[in-house]
Amino acid sequence: MTTTDRSRRTFLKASGATLTLALVAGCLGGDDDDSSGNGGNGDGNGDDGNGDAGNGEEYDFDGWFDDVGYYDGVHDMTGESEVTVMNGTGSAGYEYDPAAIKVDPGTTVVWEWTGAGGGHTVTAEEGDFDSGMLTGEGETFEHTFDEEGVYTYYCEPHRNMGQKGAVVVE
Numbered sequence: 001m002t003t004t005d006r007s008r009r010t011f012l013k014a015s016g017a018t019l020t021l022a023l024v025a026g027c028l029g030g031d032d033d034d035s036s037g038n039g040g041n042g043d044g045n046g047d048d049g050n051g052d053a054g055n056g057e058e059y060d061f062d063g064w065f066d067d068v069g070y071y072d073g074v075h076d077m078t079g080e081s082e083v084t085v086m087n088g089t090g091s092a093g094y095e096y097d098p099a100a101i102k103v104d105p106g107t108t109v110v111w112e113w114t115g116a117g118g119g120h121t122v123t124a125e126e127g128d129f130d131s132g133m134l135t136g137e138g139e140t141f142e143h144t145f146d147e148e149g150v151y152t153y154y155c156e157p158h159r160n161m162g163q164k165g166a167v168v169v170e
Helices: 003-028 156-161
Strands: 074-076 082-089 095-097 100-103 107-113 140-145 149-154 164-169
Touching (some): 100 107, 149 156
Parallel strands (some): 100 164
């Protein structure tokens, strides 16, 4: 076998692998047309099928979630005196779950660390609250939201990776 034959064979193998990956990614990737009935209409209120998002209300986050791939709308958690948001979820551990919630004034939000993705914070963009760095699974930080408004927050070391969230208080 000559060097040319080996190079051609190597090229063909690599091309076939790349084509296969592209086809698989195309099958797994979504498109903007969500015909499943689960929201996806671009109004910022997607529904994950649990009935807790996409209630017809729209919120303007001024592009806050533009780089957040896991944002699936605002989850309505009104009527609860305390709610929990998981910190450090997702395949790499750089997500809040859920990313955005709606609560009543006086509700306490508890962020619970999963232990994934290293240390995390819950840091308000406007400085209203900051958990400081926590790393251990099961550690928590809580904040009571007494005033109506939209509170955006992020994880200090992972903000550039899109680990962001929001609390809507109405």
